[in-house]
Amino acid sequence: xxxxxxxxxxxxxxxxxxxxxxxxxxxxxxYYDPDPQNTVIPEDQEFVNVYYEMPDFDMSxxxxxxxxIELDLKRMTDKKLTMEHISERVNQNFGDDLNCIYNDDNAExxxxxxxxxxxxxxxxxxxxxxxxxxxMDDDLFLRCIETNMLTDMTL
Numbered sequence: 001x002x003x004x005x006x007x008x009x010x011x012x013x014x015x016x017x018x019x020x021x022x023x024x025x026x027x028x029x030x031y032y033d034p035d036p037q038n039t040v041i042p043e044d045q046e047f048v049n050v051y052y053e054m055p056d057f058d059m060s061x062x063x064x065x066x067x068x069i070e071l072d073l074k075r076m077t078d079k080k081l082t083m084e085h086i087s088e089r090v091n092q093n094f095g096d097d098l099n100c101i102y103n104d105d106n107a108e109x110x111x112x113x114x115x116x117x118x119x120x121x122x123x124x125x126x127x128x129x130x131x132x133x134x135x136m137d138d139d140l141f142l143r144c145i146e147t148n149m150l151t152d153m154t155l
Contacts, residue, residue, distance in 0.1 A: 019079055021086070022150040026072040030142050034064035036099075036115065041068065044111060047103040062099055063116040063138040067146055071110035081155055083110060090114065093153055098145070116141060 033040045036059055037052045052059075071086070083102040090100045090112070099115045116138050 019081070019155045020151060021069070021089075021153045021155060024071050024075045024079060024081060024086075024155070025069055025150060027070045028146055028150070029068050030139055030146070031066045031068060032064060032139070033066040036062050039066075039113075043109065044068070044103075044113065047107070047111075048101070048113070051101045057099070057117075061118045063118065063142075065115065065138040065142050067114040067142045069112040069114070069146075069149075071112065073110055076105075076110060079155070083112070086112065086155060089153060089155055090149070093149070094145070114142070114145070116145075 031040060037048065039045055039048050071083075076082075083105050087100050087102050090098060094100075097117055097119075099117050100112060102112045103110065
């Protein structure tokens, strides 16, 4: 009976506690990874292959820069969070502007892979090049997104 009550108390605590992405993140890194289907990170290749078997979007719009967030398995379990839940929160906050893929909750390393999705589809290259002068570089923009997600995104 006491174990059951402790579990109920833990569930309530998880729902009440304010948890940000930073609290469950083990590490973050930004990579230049120009081919979304053939990643430069060997340990991610298997779940990347599965995700991109049948892509349902224009991959040419994806930035070559990748924000890779590795999550802490123990903290994720303690907070009763799933990879799907975190991905849904990313989508709620950023919509179609970010592509978010993730591996299975049972994986050795819990990994989120985020890429900026560019709105323009390369139709007018000259205009796009001019816009590029005015725009922040994707890698710097990803760094800003990373900071925002870690501190402000409530899970």
